[in-house]
Amino acid sequence: MIEAALNISDDAVPYGGKSAFTQLEHNIVAAYLITAGVISLSSNIVVLLMFLKFKELRTATNFIIINLAFTDIGVAGIGYPMSAASDLHGSWKFGYTGCQIYAALNIFFGMASIGLLTVVAIDRYLTICRPDIGTGVCKKQESFFKMTLRSYNLLIIAAWLNAVFWSSMPIVGWASYAPDPTGATCTINWRNNDASFISYTMAVIAVNFVVPLSVMFYCYFNVSVTVKRYKASNCLDSINVDWSDQMDVTKMSILMIVMFLVAWSPYSMVCLWASFGDPKTIPAPMAIIAPLFAKSSTFYNPCIYVIANRKFRRAITGMLRCQTRQRVTINTLPMTTSQQPLTQ
Template sequence: FLSPAMFLNDSANSSESDDEPHSAFSQAEHNIVAAYLITAGVISLLSNIVVLGIFVKYKELRTATNAIIINLAFTDIGVSGIGYPMSAASDLHGSWKFGYTGCQIYAALNIFFGMASIGLLTVVAIDRYLTICKPHIGSRLTATNYTTLILAAWINALFWASMPVVGWASYAPDPTGATCTVNWRKNDTSFVSYTMSVIAVNFVIPLSVMFYCYYNVSKTMKYYMRNSCLENINIDWSDQVDVTKVW
């Protein structure tokens, strides 16, 4: 027979076990994911550090336009230097190993850097559109204009990343047990309103803007090349074409 103390201990242990996030992956699958994250993280981290090093070394590259690339490099470094290591460590552990506070920090930083990256890519599209399609406007853009656009991308990301921390939706481990994200299991009004708002502001709108910008950039480039009238526009066309293809 079980004594009352043993019964209470067993019940407590069972309750604690039920509260722990259970992984949908086997340990072998976790190890594969961890190996990928470690490899991808090291490659991403090193390549973006090289990019920043190039901008530090060559002063002529520190233009207002290239400031967007520098900021994009920082978003990649944030994900590969913070998000990947925590997720890889949890995969090797078999479940989330950084507790509640670590979960909030991990999820918020991933959302922050991810949304900042989307915002900055939208700024890139706007820059290409104004430079190629509206050169009379693009040529008048100043460092202040670029700084404003870049700051807007970061501030927007900060707002949406901080909302689950202060109560609009919430962060929790996902079904893999090795990462944290918006807690979609609740599926309550708070979660639905937050998710729909994020999709609209940080996916639908940026995607629409990028599609519009690059569609018009493509049309403009084809038009000028087809009609051989590049000399009539007041930009260094060859440089802008190369930059646009890279971005």
Template sequence: MPRMEVLDTTFTTPPPGNNLEAFREGSGENFTFRGENGENFTYMQGGLTEEGCAISAVFLGLIGFFGVFNNMAVLTVMAMNKQLRTPLNALLINLAISDLGISIVGCPLSLIASVSRGWTFGSTACVGYAFLMSLFGITSITTLTALSFERFLIITRPWKTSELTHGGARLIIAGVWTYSALTTTPPLYGWGGFGVEGPGISCSVDWETRSLTNTSYIMFLFLFGLFLPLAVMFFSYSNIIITLKQHGDCGLQARVARSEKRIAAMVFIMILTFLMAWSPYAVMSCIMAFGDPNYVTPEAAVVPAVFAKSSCLYNPIIYVGLNTQFRTAWWRLLCCKDRWEDEKRLAQPTEKVSLTIFTENSPQVKDA
């Protein structure tokens, strides 16, 4: 495996050490320092302001705290309630794990870098950070894709598709992590690269280097890490909505109309929050990779990067808000007995699990 180097690492203060050779690069105001291991560090005089670093640190702290809390709540409730350990919920557990990884890895290091006004952890940590953030991010997107396609099969053709089994769920999860690893590991082997991005408070894919290997990997990453998952989710969700509208309030839909509306609402909100969190970052990355990077100021670069990390917050909130059984288990965990009894009464009889209504009600329709 070739040795990975982080090139043009951005600092808002010169990196410490007595073995750094400083030299002026070009006619701009940036200074590049060469480390004793050969890596280059760029001192960026026009970096993020002190106020900008402080604001970034506050938001990163909030995202990290609530990201850990929300996703740990999902994992705790799932672990303490056997009735929630369904094959479908295994995919949601996988989603919570990847979102938890973003919260634990991404936010603390970026927060410290914001306070320090620059990445101070070195090139190896930068590569590890960038790889893990890419891996967790692609895993979250791919899990949502697998979940949406599974819902498409169950809801649009309930009698032609077998229910998801525990073995099937484990196979899907293994496939999700394999797909994510295949998508994000190429920079470790020399195809593409990782480096400090924006004003220097986080690391990611090297969007700026204009070379054949780097540009081709960025195109590969956009295709398989963003456009393909989005296409599958759009196809799945649009067909789900069309199916629900076609049946109206008769037949199968009359029995589970309330749950169907919750599914439609959940699907719409998941799509909306996903696009809300990641679209600004995707647009910025495209400009950095294929446009004029000078259009992206330090302030313009940091906002999408921080906002993308907020994606780890939303899925647990959506799931808890629209899944009565999970919410009931959550109140029970908090020992809110009266609230739990109210939720339990509301959960009967039509909403056993809001995500699996067709699977659980289909046999009743068959026998009718």
């Protein structure tokens, strides 16, 4: 069965055609997708309800998290059901148009996620390394750069527009979308590793992987250096921010990025392998697991919010206990620019 899957050509798994995999294997994948989809939808809806209930959490920084929740809901609400239905059917059941829409939306939400995570890293850098109180340690001087709500909105819009561009390119002819080796889901047609696919893959990896990772590394490296400098100078108490909250948000952001890389690295490896090697030599299990791993990025973010952020944890716990807003303490200290509620 695996050997057959390795040797299928582009035309061997047509839309709605018979898959090289058994129905039992398809059912296992469908069960995973249904379970993951329910968890992802319910948990991300809880996150959105949390922001809706507690206006103290509707800050410029957390608005990025709200957008990330929408990307997760998009994949879980559209991608999971279509893929699960096709697996239960044994092959892709939504035709050519459905394949293009499904694959484009999955790439769109994936690219938007990494763009938004980059915005989170920039926010952490500006909030901690270039705060309103000054660029030096414990010095009261004018900041070199001051973020505003408009600045955050422009960065978020840029992340979404970047995702629109890269997800639409295969539809207009730069690379293409097609069923994967299972025949029950659609993605970048990496089995057709022509010049168009290779150039598209290299461009996507450069713009949506290498550049964001470089920005994130620069931002979080400087955050680490700045925190150590603050601690060495013993001046954290003089900073008019909830420093523990800033550390919570920073740790949460780093964990989200690490988990995003864990989820998307197998898929990136498949695309690189297909670009520089023979797609037919890619192991069938890897071809199946890679997109499933990528989809898993939709349901672990809410878990990270609860584990790494005390404010989110208090808010979600209070909401699940049906407590009123007045009974749940969110903020304890004055807020920085990035912490100011969007409604103000």
